[in-house]
Amino acid sequence: MTICSSEEIIDEFELLTRDARRVQQDTLRKILELNGDAEYLNRFNLGRRTDSKSFKSCIPLCVHSDIESYIQRIADGDDSPVLTGKPITSLSLSSGTTQGKPKFLPFNDELLESTFQIFRTSYAFRNREYPIVNGKALQFVYGSKQVFTQGGILAATATTNLYRSQRFKEAMKDVMTQCCSPDEVIFGPDFHQSLYCHLLCGLINSDEVQFVFSPFAHSLVHAFHSLEEVWEDLCADIRDGVLSKRVTAPSIRQAVSKILRPNPELASSIYIKCQSLSNWYGVIPTLWPNVKYIYGIMTGSMEPYLKKLRHYAGHLPLLSADYGASEGWVGSNINPTLPPEEVTYAVLPNIAYFEFIPLEKPKWEETEICSSVHYIESEPVGLTEVEVGKIYEVVITNFAGLYRYRLGDIVKIAGFHNATPELQFICRRSLVLSVNIDKNTEKDLQLAVEAAEKLLAAEKLEVVDFTSLVDRSSEPGHYVIFWELSSDDGASEDVLSGCASCMDLAFADAGYVGSRKTQTIGALELRVLRKGAFAQVMNHYLSLGGAVSQFKTPRFVSQSNSKVLQILSRNVTRSYFSTAYGL
Ligand code: AMP
Numbered sequence: 001m002t003i004c005s006s007e008e009i010i011d012e013f014e015l016l017t018r019d020a021r022r023v024q025q026d027t028l029r030k031i032l033e034l035n036g037d038a039e040y041l042n043r044f045n046l047g048r049r050t051d052s053k054s055f056k057s058c059i060p061l062c063v064h065s066d067i068e069s070y071i072q073r074i075a076d077g078d079d080s081p082v083l084t085g086k087p088i089t090s091l092s093l094s095s096g097t098t099q100g101k102p103k104f105l106p107f108n109d110e111l112l113e114s115t116f117q118i119f120r121t122s123y124a125f126r127n128r129e130y131p132i133v134n135g136k137a138l139q140f141v142y143g144s145k146q147v148f149t150q151g152g153i154l155a156a157t158a159t160t161n162l163y164r165s166q167r168f169k170e171a172m173k174d175v176m177t178q179c180c181s182p183d184e185v186i187f188g189p190d191f192h193q194s195l196y197c198h199l200l201c202g203l204i205n206s207d208e209v210q211f212v213f214s215p216f217a218h219s220l221v222h223a224f225h226s227l228e229e230v231w232e233d234l235c236a237d238i239r240d241g242v243l244s245k246r247v248t249a250p251s252i253r254q255a256v257s258k259i260l261r262p263n264p265e266l267a268s269s270i271y272i273k274c275q276s277l278s279n280w281y282g283v284i285p286t287l288w289p290n291v292k293y294i295y296g297i298m299t300g301s302m303e304p305y306l307k308k309l310r311h312y313a314g315h316l317p318l319l320s321a322d323y324g325a326s327e328g329w330v331g332s333n334i335n336p337t338l339p340p341e342e343v344t345y346a347v348l349p350n351i352a353y354f355e356f357i358p359l360e361k362p363k364w365e366e367t368e369i370c371s372s373v374h375y376i377e378s379e380p381v382g383l384t385e386v387e388v389g390k391i392y393e394v395v396i397t398n399f400a401g402l403y404r405y406r407l408g409d410i411v412k413i414a415g416f417h418n419a420t421p422e423l424q425f426i427c428r429r430s431l432v433l434s435v436n437i438d439k440n441t442e443k444d445l446q447l448a449v450e451a452a453e454k455l456l457a458a459e460k461l462e463v464v465d466f467t468s469l470v471d472r473s474s475e476p477g478h479y480v481i482f483w484e485l486s487s488d489d490g491a492s493e494d495v496l497s498g499c500a501s502c503m504d505l506a507f508a509d510a511g512y513v514g515s516r517k518t519q520t521i522g523a524l525e526l527r528v529l530r531k532g533a534f535a536q537v538m539n540h541y542l543s544l545g546g547a548v549s550q551f552k553t554p555r556f557v558s559q560s561n562s563k564v565l566q567i568l569s570r571n572v573t574r575s576y577f578s579t580a581y582g583l
Pocket of ligand 1: 158298299300301321322323324325326327407409425427428550
């Protein structure tokens, strides 16, 4: 039966979550029954057992590198039951920006179905607070290329797999709002041209647009930043009904030209509105007066973009989208009125089997927020056994051949909805900065950048994006933080060197502070980049097959990532060393 109305979807969700414990056992049983022939499970002598106790005692926890060779065999065309009973016919390419390189992950119909369920659930809750009636959505969605592996398996980013799927379109037509842009724009061969046309189609439909969406907040900010640069061209296109020459891809040109008609009245109203804005504050409600909210993932590594997004959004609420990964979905945002900083995700107990590795801070590290090695791990617990206020790493067993797979994300249990936990996303587990005994994660880095950014406020400047590396080219090694600022001029030398010192002091873990005091870690260095440097970094990742929709700026660049290092190095304009611990 297809569940259509929001109330029916919510009722179904309530039923599932009330009985989360049993639903989890059933889900595991189903996964193991479907995949009883899988070589991976048989290697660990699970036999045909489907209970959680046998499963946990036979199958070890794993990370991507443990199963990479299995996935490679699938990519090479091995259609025996490697990870799943039924052969895997498509692969997802994770963004790779969180871990340095894109990874292949198995994708199948069951994962697709779980996507529908997650989207429908959050849409139903959202719609209760902010009803969307016969409107359209301005969606900044970009498909990546679909490629076939040597073995003939289809590989693309998870977003592409989704938007390409006919099933997705059919299953979601009751609950998904119509996108302003034709498919040719989403799947265009050039992201800059697609972005331009998303904006154009959005403006043509400006009165009908009821919400603005992109999978991650980064691409929302990127889109409106581009609008600042191309608005006059967009107005000219609408005035004359002729698409700008910058759009050269025939597929996009043809599709957009069909919907573009000369409309001087609309063009001049957009022109006047753009001119009336002060520094583009509130551009979204100004140009799209019927928009009710802005939607996209805004937690975790997307938090640094919130300030800019709020600037563009004016009075409109920002609603964070759901929590998941190319490995599978985890939870829905069922409290859409919460600001992104407080958002939690309710786990859907039938989309996968979840375990949580309890992480505890040793007593001597009370101040630490998220440094991985400072956590003491204990045995994983089940979905309904987690405790409010505690911190865990998420482990997923899904329908597409991942068994007890460590997702690498740290979450905090904020509460329960019926019997299912509501998770607050804390950060990625991976360590970013370490010279010796110091350990700092992307969250620690984010907090340090935020602390120093306050010093820029007086100069009316903002940090547009940032990343970091450990420089060991001279002794002792030191942290390098790269900043791209909202303007290439303006910041005084004193302020920027103050920012370097401020970040140096903001890394407060005992290992860092101790090493700085004894000068076994050198002074933190702030390197300021030319405007547009991070756009070049993104373009580099896109050239590796990534999709803009899933792009996350890498917060740490390793020495082996020579291409990104080159981009950063050639864009450095100035550099400042901290004086926080003396020279
Ligand atoms: P990808 O590699 O592109 O599949 O990205 C998956 C990763 O994005 C997850 O493992 C998380 O670290 C991050 N992510 C996904 N959804 C959210 C969310 N709602 N909040 C914070 N981070 C998220």
